[in-house]
Amino acid sequence: MPAPTPTPSALPAGSVRRRAGRPTAAILDQDGITTAALELISNKGYNGLTMAALARSLGVAPSALYNHVASKDDVLLLVEDHLAAMVDVSAFGVEPWDVAVRRWAWSYRDVFSEHTPLIPVIAVLPVANAPKTLAMYEAVTAGFRDAGFPEEKIISAIVALEAFVFGAAYDVTAPEDIFDAGSLAGQVPNFTAAVDRLALERHARPTDVAFELGLEALITGFGALRG
């Protein structure tokens, strides 16, 4: 039996054995962590986003991450803020108010429907540590104000729209047969009939139809509040 040589031969391919201690230049920073997290999520989903996997993809020990983020929730907040910058607010101040809201809400939903595990985190975490998210709110608020919205109602309207967007983002991820009553169908005839009736309409995805229906109602209702 060969001697148990503690050689670095068992290292993951492509990685380099590094001594402990401060490296010549910092390997990690929040930007790199964010990018790696997004890449990991894109490839393996949120189940694949573990601190260990994140560290491995950065060629680093898991504990090293904690010099740059306080917790895994902190990583999720970084990801969230990156995504907030991808939401389309460009129409505010350019296009009419209703067009801008429509573009914003659809893109907001589309971005976060791929990232629903972030929603519980966003909902609870203060916005102070998320500059890009804050910038999104600023653009939307300015758009509402310039459209003649009474100032005391702006935040409430945004919060309501956002609630709808987050709920709808979940709906996008639902399986198609979520409303299949199965063996209980006989006990819920009205519901089953309505589900079947909707299935006959073969226009767009049901989730998109519902989102449009709700969004247009909100836009119409809120539009009437403008001075």
Place this chain on the structure above:
Amino acid sequence: MPAPTPTPSALPAGSVRRRAGRPTAAILDQDGITTAALELISNKGYNGLTMAALARSLGVAPSALYNHVASKDDVLLLVEDHLAAMVDVSAFGVEPWDVAVRRWAWSYRDVFSEHTPLIPVIAVLPVANAPKTLAMYEAVTAGFRDAGFPEEKIISAIVALEAFVFGAAYDVTAPEDIFDAGSLAGQVPNFTAAVDRLALERHARPTDVAFELGLEALITGFGALRG
């Protein structure tokens, strides 16, 4: 040194050593598990709801639970279905449509705002295994139908309302200072002004104001669809 006696003396107080093997009468069933889970959630929150804690509160080994539920998600589904029965659908078919929707949506939000960790589970799990949830949908669907709603739009309208309710349920749990921009306030003047302006209105909880605003817009918008 005393002999290592495997006595039952170290048992938790109040518990009784039970031999392995089938007991005279089954100790566990889904109803009991559901009740214990709700009790645990009420006392310790969702962080306290672990399979081990649930088993302990039922005086049983954790593995015993798996004779009655397939997984922890299964427990969450049981809890969800119990809660669905607490949502107020009593006004459908009795009160005018808009009153019924209002009562339903407010109670739906109130029930689930205490149980937001269920929302990701509900959104994805087919409804076939949740009879009480299905019963709720049936009542709401019948109410919409009887109010003259076009059948092909009923499910979409319910889905949209539900999305809004779930999103709003998260909002209820948000900390009060969630919109405090902190040191970045200077960079988001419109947003900060709108937040401050809303804070001056000391009527109701901001989360309730936003919910009412959105809900009334949806009710008005959907009400116009009735034939």
Place this chain on the structure above:
DNA sequence: ACCAATAAATGAATGCCATTCATTTATCTC
């Protein structure tokens, strides 16, 4: 030019958690 402080890495715990499995045994069915 030295020296102390700091920043950023390592790797070895720690403790929690859901879930699985072999085993036991009372009850039910034929």
Place this chain on the structure above:
DNA sequence: GAGATAAATGAATGGCATTCATTTATTGGT
């Protein structure tokens, strides 16, 4: 009465985030 089944036990198992002592290169102060 015998064999199958249901429902419990307790001992793994493997994954997870997080902590901690330790190492060491860089930085800033005197």
